[in-house]
Amino acid sequence: MKRSARRALVALTTGAVGAAIVAALPLPQASAAAVGSATGYASSNGGTTGGNGGATVRATTGTQIHQALCSRASSSTPITIEVSGTINHGNTTKVSGNSCNTAADRIELKEISNVTIIGVGGGAVFDQLGIHLRDSSNIIIQNVTVRNVKKSGSPTSNGGDAIGMESTVRNVWVDHVTLEASGGESEGYDGLFDMKDNTQYVTLSYSILRNSGRGGLIGSSESDTSNGFVTFHHNHYQNIDSRTPLLRGGIAHIYNNYYYSLNESGINSRAGARAKVENNYFQNSKDVLGTFYTDAAGYWQTAGNILDNVTWSSTSGENKPAGPGMASTTTVSVPYSYRLDGASCTPEVVRSTAGANTGIRTSSGSCTPTNPSPTTPAPTTPSTPGPATPTPTPSQPSGTNLSLGGGADGSSKAGGTSYGNVKDGNLSTYWSPSGTTGSISIKWGTATTVGRINIREVSSAVTSYRVLNADTGAVLKTGSGAGVISFTPASLKKVTFEITGASSTPRVAEFETYAS
Structure with missing residues (x-):
């Protein structure tokens, strides 16, 4: 990594490790499902409904999440898992069962289907512990924070990816999440949102990705082009060095995202990938779209984007920036309907809707955030209170923080x-x-x-x-x-x-x- 993103977020610790057998950890029942419905490519290919129609349980440890998966009648029995508190290595163990295939160092959604994981109550934080999807389908992840997942150093998890998908993954909706690191590859981190080895029909919406060397990729190499049909909308990328995302083959639809401080490059379309890039707002950034670090060209269709203090490199053998004009080089049609906010209001809309613990608000498509249905209730099980909220300071400054x-x-x-x-x-x-x-x-x-x-x-x-x-x-x-x-x-x-x-x-x- 030429220059690591500069920041640090951090670890909290929670209680003792839960037992690794189903009978020892009864889970309280709850009564909610994901808020809203899947948009973009996750709504195609039969749609993404997660655990709708199945049982709903509550989990406050990673072991309990695994236990919930392993307690199902089969690996495809629908289930919604409401998560609160901090999930980390200390409370995440492997659980065995006929309906699951889990591991101790990550939240493992492997060889399963029809699952929703949703943060409730005071919030759900996956601290230094990634979420891994493999050979799975129809998964929803909503209203959670995943932070500081490392591939080197200690502890390590999920190859350094906050959320990683690989090996025949289908129909995943990740919504209103916060994914963050504390640097780049030299500090031990990899991607925030990675898809590889035949992952298709995915939507990332209303999420924050920040403080990382790598935002995410579709395809692990120039030959891994079996991935695609991915939608990115109303996400806030902040202080990312590159890969917002990196596309190797396949089709992506990228609209109404707010990009702030892309330090080296942004959307990197390579190896025949085609991206529809519309009504995004790029600010204080460099080389926000193009083909970078390869001779294998990718393509893009652009419309309605705003460039605010964006700089461009010169074209060279392996770097072909799309700017300053960002002219289209292909056409892309998408199979679903969607509502576009104007690019000029995208920063304001995204700031008020994106990320975990923001009320799962969405946009009406007319630059106006809307409130969803009532959110899930606070946990009924006791939890350790966090630090007190600071008393608001009088005469708060106005403007951009x-x-x-x-x-x-x-x-x-x-x-x-x-x-x-x-x-x-x-x-x-x-x-x-x-x-x-x-x-x-x-x-x-x-x-x-x-x-x-x-x-x-x-x-x-x-x-x-x-x-x-x-x-x-x-x-x-x-x-x-x-x-x-x-x-x-x-x-x-x-x-x-x-x-x-x-x-x-x-x-x-x-x-x-x-x-x-």
Whole structure:
């Protein structure tokens, strides 16, 4: 990887490992299914209904998810699994049975069909643990977060893919999920959303993919062209180096996505692939469409896209950018109906609908988010509460929070916390230094103007601070407390909030940055 994406998200830990036998882990019954219905190519080939019509159970560990699959009458018996809490290596074991084929180091949906996995209650986080689909069909994954899945280092899971599909997979709808990493291949991560070895009829919708070297691929090599019929719509790609996605053969429909900070390349159509690319919004990015790193050309049909501060490389032997004109090189027809939002409103629509724990809102097709049917109830089983939500700070800044497109680092971090938690848009995750003082920074690949920050603590602890231009060491502001801090705008690549005094160990939920 030429340049790794810059950020860090992190691990939480949960309780003891569940028993690996069905009888030891009774699952509470629940009463819901996936919200809405599959769109795009997942609605073709007979449609994607997941576990609709089957039993619904609740799971708070990975072992319980496997147990639910193994408890079915057959591998095709419909089931909806409502998930809450944090799923990780510590609570995910292999479970055996005639209707399943599971593994300890991942959530394994192997040789099965007719399954829905949906996050409920306070949310479902698959932490350092990927979801693997193999030889399976009719699967829905909705309203979950999958983060920091590694292929090298420790722990490893699912070949480094957040969600990976391979070997004759059909009809998968992944909706309202958040997939994130903390870097690129050199940091141990691979793709966020990968499909290979004959995977077809897939839709990824209303999802966030961020902070990764690789967004995802269709086809593992130039000879793996049996994949295709994939729709990507209303997704938010943030701080991705490349592969948004990489297409090797097959057909993809890519519309109403919001791309922000694609660092090296974006949609990479290769080896005869054909992509219909329409009404997307590309911002602060490089080489957002073309054929890259190969002589095996791919093709595209474009319409209605907006390019906002997009730069283009020169054409060379293995790099053929589509810009600056992004003229069509093929035509693509799709077999389903769909509603297009205007490209100009796509960022606003996507920001208010995409990702886990956003209410599973969708777009009406007229630049207006809509609310779905009532969501599933909160879990009836006890769960460990997360940290308190920070008290809203008065006079919140307006404008774009620039931290969402940047990376993060710091002087130290306490166990169970991460630098990247201060820029994930989630007030229930946080960073703490290893003591009562320390520093946390937001950084970008290019100079960015910052004139105001907002330090959102879980509870008030910071008593004194300095804000630094980390490029030069200049002190931009000193003061007491935290919250909204204004200073003379500075153009910089890295801004640091240094905690010089605190009444207890600080917990910073968000380090927001604004131009003014």
